[in-house]
Ligand SMILES: O=C(O)CCC(=O)C(=O)O
């Protein structure tokens with residue numbers, strides 16, 4: 445069975461697109477990381493009332509509210525999600541412990557040019573002319589192979605905490621995915637993979653160092669996720685979601701919520717009725733920011749075919765593709781990928 449790592453093998457990156465700069469020794473923004481000039485107007489105004497909805501998973505109307513959020517935003521914040529606070533905080537503390545290490549130590553676990561797991565720049569970096577104020581660490585399956593290189597004698601704590609975090613995220617992701625599939629009337633046959641052990645999951649730890657001139661650079665550049673759903677934890681502001689006609693809308697993290705985004709695979713499966721939102725991360729002068737994203741997708745050989753109802757209007761918008769094929773298209777064509785499979 446192919447894995448997520450196999451899907452990336454055909455598109456190796458340059459080392460320059462993998463190695464982050466040493467942010468601790470960058471008192472100013474270097475030209476390589478300058479996205480905007482001081483007077484550029486690129487941040488939208490902030491109206492907290494018109495951001496993504498906060499939905500209580502135990503609300504009897506949760507399914508309907510999720511349906512509306514998926515149509516309007518492709519994202520929502522979820523409370524009463526069942527993941528203990530200790531698990532969330534424990535994972536964030538381990539992410540912080542890892543990213544606080546000296547650069548030489550983190551570079552021991554640098555991602556290989558054709559690999560998907562390990563330490564490095566965001567995988568979307570080659571599609572942008574400028575670097576991002578960000579470091580990432582990707583875990584696919586067990587973290588121990590990479591973490592042993594960083595902490596030869598002390599990797600068990602990190603690995604155990606991340607493994608437990610992933611297990612709990614999987615249960616939540618399955619629950620939310622089943623709700624989405626109920627809403628879309630997806631058949632038993634097409635949802636058999638939910639709950640299986642060979643799903644295409646990945647855990648992405650993100651670190652955004654504090655930044656001397658936050659308005660001139662970028663934390664994470666605009667992108668859509670490839671997953672069916674992504675569950676993100678972060679207690680800090682910075683995430684923004686693009687809303688057609690309104691611009692970039694900040695997400696104000698609810699202290700007890702996790703953020704759920706739909707990815708391109710959900711957009712394809714729903715035949716475009718649910719959207720995979722463009723999102724980005726901005727920076728802060730005073731605070732560092734951490735986030736952990738759990739990507740949940742079907743197995744690589746699963747065929748995605750858009751849901752088509754009996755309506756004349758609902759002819760399939762996308763040709764059928766396997767998950768692996770779509771990930772390979774995205775690794776090469778990034779933001780144009782959906783249009784490349786459009787019928
Ligand atoms: O840091 C965040 O809040 C979002 C991270 C994200 O979008 C990603 O890892 O794909």
Ligand SMILES: [Fe+2]
Nearest residue numbers: 667668669723
């Ligand atoms: Fe994302």
